[in-house]
Amino acid sequence: MSALHEPFRLRSLTIPNRVWMSPMCQYSAEESGPETGVPGDWHLAHYGARATGGTGLIVVEATAVSPEGRISPGDLGIWNDRQAAAFRRITSFLKAQGTVPGVQIAHAGRKASTDAPWRGGAPVGPEAHGWQPVAPSPLPFDEGHLVPDELTVEGIQQAVQDFAAAARRARDAGFEVVEIHGAHGYLIGEFLSPHTNHRTDAYGGSFENRTRFAREVVDAVRAVWPEELPLFFRISATDWLTENPEDAREGWTADDTVRFAAVLKAQGVDLLDVSTGGNAPHARIPTGPGYQVSFAERVRTEAGLPVGAVGEITEAGQAEKIIGNGQADAVLIGRELLRNPYFARHAARELGGAVAGPVQYHRAV
Numbered sequence: 580m581s582a583l584h585e586p587f588r589l590r591s592l593t594i595p596n597r598v599w600m601s602p603m604c605q606y607s608a609e610e611s612g613p614e615t616g617v618p619g620d621w622h623l624a625h626y627g628a629r630a631t632g633g634t635g636l637i638v639v640e641a642t643a644v645s646p647e648g649r650i651s652p653g654d655l656g657i658w659n660d661r662q663a664a665a666f667r668r669i670t671s672f673l674k675a676q677g678t679v680p681g682v683q684i685a686h687a688g689r690k691a692s693t694d695a696p697w698r699g700g701a702p703v704g705p706e707a708h709g710w711q712p713v714a715p716s717p718l719p720f721d722e723g724h725l726v727p728d729e730l731t732v733e734g735i736q737q738a739v740q741d742f743a744a745a746a747r748r749a750r751d752a753g754f755e756v757v758e759i760h761g762a763h764g765y766l767i768g769e770f771l772s773p774h775t776n777h778r779t780d781a782y783g784g785s786f787e788n789r790t791r792f793a794r795e796v797v798d799a800v801r802a803v804w805p806e807e808l809p810l811f812f813r814i815s816a817t818d819w820l821t822e823n824p825e826d827a828r829e830g831w832t833a834d835d836t837v838r839f840a841a842v843l844k845a846q847g848v849d850l851l852d853v854s855t856g857g858n859a860p861h862a863r864i865p866t867g868p869g870y871q872v873s874f875a876e877r878v879r880t881e882a883g884l885p886v887g888a889v890g891e892i893t894e895a896g897q898a899e900k901i902i903g904n905g906q907a908d909a910v911l912i913g914r915e916l917l918r919n920p921y922f923a924r925h926a927a928r929e930l931g932g933a934v935a936g937p938v939q940y941h942r943a944v
Contacts, residue, residue, distance in 0.1 A: 582903040583895070583910070584923075584932025587635075589809035589849045589885070592755055594679050594909075596635035596934060597902050598923035600626075601852075601889055601911035602683040602758070602813075604640045606653040606695040610708045616643060616656025617665045626669055629916055630676035633923035633934030637678055638811075638852075638911070639669070641685035641760055644745040645738070648686035648766070651693050652708040657684065658741065663748040670753030677935035681756030683813065684745040684800075686738060688766030689714035689727040689775070715770045715792075716777040721860040735782060735792055738766065743799035750805060757804055758811035759796055763857030767793050771839075772818055772831040772858050790839055794846065801847040809849035811887075814839070816855050816874035819862040830859065833874055840882035850885040851878050852911060866890075869897060876906040887911045895926035 584596045607621045608614075626637055643649040643656040656662050670680040691712040694703050702725050703709035713734065714727035730738070742759065749757050761767035769775040770792040776783050782791050797812065804810055818830030840851050853875035856864050864870075871890030879886045888907035892898050893915045901907050916922055927934045936944070 581899055581927070581930035581932035583899045583930060584927055584934065585902075587908060591807040592679065592809055594635045595677055596633070596923060596932070597909040598634055598898065598926060599636040599887060599909050599911045600629050600634050600638060600916050601913040602638045602640045602760075603913055603917070604650060604654060606651050608653050608655050610652035613661065615646070615652075616649070616654065616658070617662050618655055618669060619665075622655070623669050623672065627672050627676075628920040630673045630678040631937050631940070632916075632919075632921035633927065633936060634678055634916065635923065635934075636681055636756060636909070637673055638681040638683050638756065638758055639666075639754075641683050641687075641765075642745070644684050644686055644741040647691060647710050647713060648738075648741070650685075650687040650691060650765075651695055652703065653695055657682070657745045657748050657752070660748065663752040666752035666754070674753070676937060679756060680754050681758060681811070682749050682752075682754045683758040683760050684742060684749065685760035686741070686766040688712065688764075688769045689718065689720050689724070690765055692725065714766065714775070715782065716775060718775060718777065720764070729778075732780070732782075739792070739795045739799050742796045743803050746800040747803045750803075750808075756809055756811060757800065758813055758852060759793075759800060760813050761793055762813040762815040762852075762854045764815070764859070765857075767796065768815055768831070768858055771835070774818055774820060774830040774859055786835065786838070790842065793839075794842065797843060797846045797848060810847060811850045811852050812843055812848045813852040813854060815857055816853050816871070816878070818858045819856050819864050820859055833877060836874065837877055837881045840878045840884045844882060844884045848884070850887060850908065851875075851882075852887045852889070853878055854889050868893065869901065872901055872906050879905070879907065889913065895922075895929045898926065899930055
């Protein structure tokens with residue numbers, strides 16, 4: 580069997596292979612009314628197709644822990660029981676195909692209240708179901724974006740409790756993995772980076788203070804998430820502000836990530852989903868095939884924490900090499916799974932591996 584198609588065990592959970600689906604927002608939930616944030620037919624069909632394609636773990640897109648934590652009015656949410664109940668038909672279907680259902684719980688921070696990308700992605704106001712964003716510091720994401728309200732200490736503690744409540748609902752909804760979204764310049768990542776965190780209280784300044792909110796969220800989620808099930812944390816390993824000598828600004832770095840990974844491991848995080856960027860809109864990022872894999876490899880080697888690698892992983896042989904060489908424990912595929920829901924099945928055929936498949940499709944094996 581290929582390395583890519585070997586099972587992977589975390590706590591009591593066995594994930595059938597190392598081809599996992601990265602969380603990717605669909606911006607396709609109801610935007611207002613009692614069905615706000617509720618998953619619908621699109622989400623069932625979208626995630627169901629990747630499950631029948633043999634994907635080992637599907638991490639459902641950034642799902643907001645509160646109404647103001649959405650990126651857009653069309654984001655999924657898990658701040659109420661109606662939303663949690665609607666997820667059950669999705670998680671049940673994924674499990675029936677042999678896929679592990681996971682969900683990323685998130686708060687967008689200063690990047691909240693924006694339109695869907697196909698409508699331009701610009702900030703939206705109350706007339707388009709928008710709202711006032713919040714952040715660690717009153718710094719807009721970019722020109723033309725709203726200046727967020729600076730969170731009070733009470734607001735921070737409410738956000739911590741919102742993450743915990745979301746994790747509890749995620750379990751009730753049938754998810755078996757929960758991932759805390761600390762990447763891409765959303766609220767937790769904003770606290771981590773000195774580029775976006777200018778606070779002078781216990782949540783700003785030093786490394787310990789800037790990581791305090793993230794640590795409190797992890798503790799609160801781990802306290803309510805079943806001990807036998809794994810907890811993931813997604814991080815941007817760098818803001819890409821210090822790696823470029825011509826554009827050296829203070830930001831979160833790869834060294835910070837390795838240091839913080841050791842902390843997260845001690846707090847009960849089972850895997851770090853390692854991405855980069857998203858916190859500084861004009862940072863120069865040298866993209867290319869597998870351009871973020873080295874950051875995951877550093878965490879795995881230096882912090883001893885299992886990792887998922889992301890970033891332009893598009894070919895079976897490429898993914899096989901990442902796992903086989905010990906650079907990561909799994910690959911989280913994004914855009915390639917949008918293009919090809921059957922990536923895991925096609926990779927198995929190419930590499931001599933195997934994935935479970937629906938009996939209805941056996942005639943096509």
